[in-house]
Each structure stands twice: as C-alpha cells, then as structure tokens.
Amino acid sequence: MASTIVRITKEIRHIQQGTDLSIAVAYRDSNIQHIKALIVGPPETPYEFGFFEFNVRLGRDYPSSPPSVTATTTNGGRCRFNPNIYAGGKVCLSILGTWRGERPGEEWSSAQGLESILISIQSLMSSNPYENEPGYENKKGPDELRHQALYVDKIRHETLRIAVIQKLEEQLGILPNGQVEPPAPAWESEIDEDVEEALEKMGDVEKTKFEPFKDLFKRRFLWYYDTYLSTIETYAKKHRDGEKFQKMEFEHGGNTMDGTYQYSDLKRRLNLIHSTIHMETERWAEEGLNAKRREVGVSANLQRQHEQIVEAHKDKAFTIDLELASDNPFVWQITYFGKPMTHLDGGMFKIRICLSPRFPDEQPRVKVLTPIYHHRVAKDGTLCYFPKKVEEMKSHIDAIVEALEDDSPPYDPRTTVHPEAAKLYWGSADDKKKYHRQLRRSVERSMDEC
Incomplete structure (x- = not known):
C-alpha cells in the first residue's frame, strides 16, 4: 500500500508541475487515491476549450491494475459526449479494461499511469469522433459524411452549453x-473558511464541496472568450434556433445526445458570464481594502512583495x-515601456493586476x-501569461513582461487569446507583416495617449 501511495504522489506531482x-489533477488531503481530473478540449x-471533468479512483493494487475512471461532465447523466464516453459516465478504453483492444499492447500495464490515461481520453476528443464508434470508422458514403458533420455540430454546441457555460454559471452563482x-460578504467568507478548516481537522472534509478547478475555469474562460464567441457566431448561421439534433444510429436507450440548437441563448449566457467575472474581479479591490483594514496576513504579504519588487527594480x-x-x-x-529595438519600442502601456484576498488559491x-x-x-485586454511560481x-x-516581449513563440492555440491576431501571426509571410503593422500602430497610438 505504501508503494502505491508513493507512486500516486509522484504521478500527481509530475502532472501538476508539468507544462501541459x-x-x-487535484485531490483532497484525506484520500489521495480519489482524484479529480480535468481535460480541456483540444483546439x-x-x-x-471545453472543461471535461473525471473522477479517478486508484485501488490498493495500483499500478498492477488500472484505475476506475468516470466522466462527470454529462449534464447529470443525460449527455453522451463521445461514442467512448457514455452519458452514465463510463469511459471505454482498452487500457482501462473497459474495452477489448484489437492490437497487442493496448491493454493496461504498470508502465502506464495517470497522465497516459488522461492523454488517451483526450485523444478520443478528435475532430471526427464519429469514427470512434466500432464499425463506423470506414464509412465514407454521402449519408455517413453528412451524419459525421451533424454529429460534430451537436457536440460543438453541447460543449459550449454544458462543458463551458453551464460550468461557469454554477461557479458564479448565475x-x-x-x-x-x-x-x-467578506466576514461570511471568513467564517466559511474557518468552518472548512475545522472540518478538515475533524477528518470530515467530505462534507465540504470540493471544487479544485473553480479558479482555473474562470481564468481560462477569459482567455478563450473570444474563441467561444466566434464559434457561436459562425455556427448560428448554420443551425437555426430550435432545430433538433440529428440522432445517430449508435445512440439509444438514454445513452444519447438529444436536444436542439439554441445559439442565441448561448451567446446571451456567454456574455453574462463574461460581465459577471469582470464584476467579481472589481469586487476584489473592495474586499482587499477590507482585508488591509483588518490586517489580514495576505494583505501584509502582498504589501511586502510590492515593496521588494519596487526596490529590486531601482537598479535595473x-x-x-x-x-x-x-x-x-x-x-x-504597471506602466510598461516598450523594449528598445523591438516591435514594442517606444510604446507605453498601462496594465492592471487585480488580486484576490484568497491569493494564491485564486490567481x-x-x-x-x-x-x-x-x-x-484578448480584445477586452485580458493577458495570457504563465508565472513560474504562482x-x-x-x-x-516577469511573466507578464515576457508574454508581451516574446517575439518568436511556438504555435500553441491554447496560449493565443486573440484569434484574429493569431491567424495573422502564424499565417503567410504577408499575414505576419500585417500583424506587425497592426502591432506597431497600437504602439504608436499608445505614445499619442501618453
């Protein structure tokens, strides 16, 4: 049993410290063998950019035997997101022993682990999941191609509705x-934290709600908001409100994805989430002043960090x-001054960093x-950046400055939050020139506004 815990601890730390x-992944201190996992839908x-959660239970004999994995982003057991991810939560994978592999080496082995399982599940979330259904991978007739497109269309809609919008509404109390x-109120939040701490000491943590990815959802939503909005605007032209989803031949017995297209409503809800997150961010300032008056520890810590950074920059x-x-x-x-001999040379940009009284749990x-x-x-000014020490x-x-100045980043759609600018930057040589012209114009305008 001790070797199992050591193995699990190493695997969790590897994922949490990785760059993927x-x-x-996250777990309660009370039981490291019960893990919550999150997979962000591939671009x-x-x-x-949907948020798909899974419960992972690792037994006493792990890694000799595979863990049990259950999908929980299913709209209460009513939505089958993939031929291999059932509405009831079952995940069909040969390495999990829930599906019979057709080739040697597809079964579980102790050389595999938590990360390889999540990557295998993520691979099911392909551009054409219709082909994941056995017997349908080689169907290329006109009817099959039409069904493939319609299957993809309804998954896209329900990803936005269930795996993005519904999750954020729950987190924000919409x-x-x-x-x-x-x-x-702030004083109630403090009482809640005290109660949770007391419960943890009593070993009764299961009575508190475990939401390890709550802050991640909000930050990523702000990153990908323009992409979500663009998707809605594109596919609302293809499917009118009230149009029914096409039922696939392999969907039956409640293990389906039923519903209608409602892109107008999705856009309304998406915009409400966006404005609600911004209002929440603005409230942090008021909460922060209250924390400062009460001499809460995080307030003094941030004040000290600010003074140290200012002092360190005096000689730079x-x-x-x-x-x-x-x-x-x-x-x-922050007032950022563009670095000489770069595309930002001569620019002056105002940047605001809003911190939560629950920092660093809320980033x-x-x-x-x-x-x-x-x-x-992003178009609303949200910056995508990655600090080494949160x-x-x-x-x-340092990470904010690095994000602005990085002039040769690798292509990664997960880190580009301005779709139009990204399309130019990683487009043709002429497109990239257009990107830099647009960037220089914004730099020049920043000088005019000084």
Missing part, C-alpha cells in the same frame, strides 16, 4: 433566470513602473488597459 495546459475539434446570486533598466492603486495591495498598476487577473494588437492579449508576484511581473 490541457490536463489538471480545432468540436470539444475546443441562476436559470439569468439573475446572479449576491456574493457572501527602465522597463516598468510599478505602484499600488489607491494604496491597495490587491490592485497593482491574479491581468488586463492591459492600453489597447494593443497582440496574440497574447505564489510570488515577482514571478507574475
């Missing part, structure tokens, strides 16, 4: 009627100017306030 933006598939439940090249907005340690303001939300045409900056603000500042 598509998978995440350029109907599952694009009710079915569109109203938003008011957040608990004039790249950034850093200050606190209204002397609030939870709202940092900062960063917005470039000065308009800039950049593949890592608990250190110096690491956040």
Whole structure:
C-alpha cells in the first residue's frame, strides 16, 4: 500500500508541475487515491476549450491494475459526449479494461499511469469522433459524411452549453433566470473558511464541496472568450434556433445526445458570464481594502512583495513602473515601456493586476488597459501569461513582461487569446507583416495617449 501511495504522489506531482495546459489533477488531503481530473478540449475539434471533468479512483493494487475512471461532465447523466464516453459516465478504453483492444499492447500495464490515461481520453476528443464508434470508422458514403458533420455540430454546441457555460454559471452563482446570486460578504467568507478548516481537522472534509478547478475555469474562460464567441457566431448561421439534433444510429436507450440548437441563448449566457467575472474581479479591490483594514496576513504579504519588487527594480533598466492603486495591495498598476529595438519600442502601456484576498488559491487577473494588437492579449485586454511560481508576484511581473516581449513563440492555440491576431501571426509571410503593422500602430497610438 505504501508503494502505491508513493507512486500516486509522484504521478500527481509530475502532472501538476508539468507544462501541459490541457490536463489538471487535484485531490483532497484525506484520500489521495480519489482524484479529480480535468481535460480541456483540444483546439480545432468540436470539444475546443471545453472543461471535461473525471473522477479517478486508484485501488490498493495500483499500478498492477488500472484505475476506475468516470466522466462527470454529462449534464447529470443525460449527455453522451463521445461514442467512448457514455452519458452514465463510463469511459471505454482498452487500457482501462473497459474495452477489448484489437492490437497487442493496448491493454493496461504498470508502465502506464495517470497522465497516459488522461492523454488517451483526450485523444478520443478528435475532430471526427464519429469514427470512434466500432464499425463506423470506414464509412465514407454521402449519408455517413453528412451524419459525421451533424454529429460534430451537436457536440460543438453541447460543449459550449454544458462543458463551458453551464460550468461557469454554477461557479458564479448565475441562476436559470439569468439573475446572479449576491456574493457572501467578506466576514461570511471568513467564517466559511474557518468552518472548512475545522472540518478538515475533524477528518470530515467530505462534507465540504470540493471544487479544485473553480479558479482555473474562470481564468481560462477569459482567455478563450473570444474563441467561444466566434464559434457561436459562425455556427448560428448554420443551425437555426430550435432545430433538433440529428440522432445517430449508435445512440439509444438514454445513452444519447438529444436536444436542439439554441445559439442565441448561448451567446446571451456567454456574455453574462463574461460581465459577471469582470464584476467579481472589481469586487476584489473592495474586499482587499477590507482585508488591509483588518490586517489580514495576505494583505501584509502582498504589501511586502510590492515593496521588494519596487526596490529590486531601482537598479535595473527602465522597463516598468510599478505602484499600488489607491494604496491597495490587491490592485497593482504597471506602466510598461516598450523594449528598445523591438516591435514594442517606444510604446507605453498601462496594465492592471487585480488580486484576490484568497491569493494564491485564486490567481491574479491581468488586463492591459492600453489597447494593443497582440496574440497574447484578448480584445477586452485580458493577458495570457504563465508565472513560474504562482505564489510570488515577482514571478507574475516577469511573466507578464515576457508574454508581451516574446517575439518568436511556438504555435500553441491554447496560449493565443486573440484569434484574429493569431491567424495573422502564424499565417503567410504577408499575414505576419500585417500583424506587425497592426502591432506597431497600437504602439504608436499608445505614445499619442501618453
């Protein structure tokens, strides 16, 4: 049993410290053998940037035997997202022993592990999942091709509805009627945290709700909002509201994906989520001032980190100017000066970092306030960046500057949050020239606004 725990611990740490933006794992301290896993739907598939959660249970004899894996993003057991991912949660994979492999080596072996399982599940989320159904992989007639396209279309719709919008509505307290439940006052939140801590000491943590990816959902939503919106606007032209989903031959007995296209409603709900997250971010400033008045530890920690960073930059090249907005340690303001001999040369950009009183459990939300045409900056100014140490603000500042200045990043759709700019940047040579012209124009405008 001890060797099993050691093995599981190493595998979890490997995933958590890795750079794969598509998978995440978490567990309660009370039981490391019960794991929650997240797979972010691969780009350029109907599952694009959806949040798909799974429960993973590893037995006492792991890794001699495979774990049990159950899909939980199923709309309460009513939606089958893939021929191999059932509405009831069953995941059909040969390495899990839930499907008979046709080739040697497809069965489970102790050389495999948690990461390989998640990658195998992710591989099911392909651009044409219709082919995952046995016997349908080689069907290429006109009717089959039409069915393939319709199957992809309804998965795309339900990914947005269930694996994105519904999840964020639950996290934000958005009710079915569109109203938003008011957040608990700061003092109530503190009591909740005290109660949870007490429960943990009592070994009764199962009574508290475990939502390890709550903050991740919100940050990623802001990254991919423009992509979600673009998808809705594109496919709303193809499927009118109220049009029924096409039922596939292999869907039966409740193990189906039934419903109708409702893209107009999805757009409304998407926009409400977007504005609600921004309102939540603005509330952090007020919560932060309350935390400062009460001399909460995180407030003093952030104040100290700010002072240390300012002191450290005194002897460095004039790249950034850093200050606190209204002397609030939870709202940092950066003035970034474009690095000489780069495409940002001469520019001056205002950047705001909003921090939560629950930092680092809730990560900062960063917005470039000065308009800039950049593949890592969304249209609303949200910046996509990756700190090496999430608990250190110096690491956040360094990563923000690095994201803006990186002039030769590898192509990765998961890190490009301005679809139009990304299409130009990784397009033809002429497209890339257009991108840099747009970027330079935004730099010049930033100088005019100084």
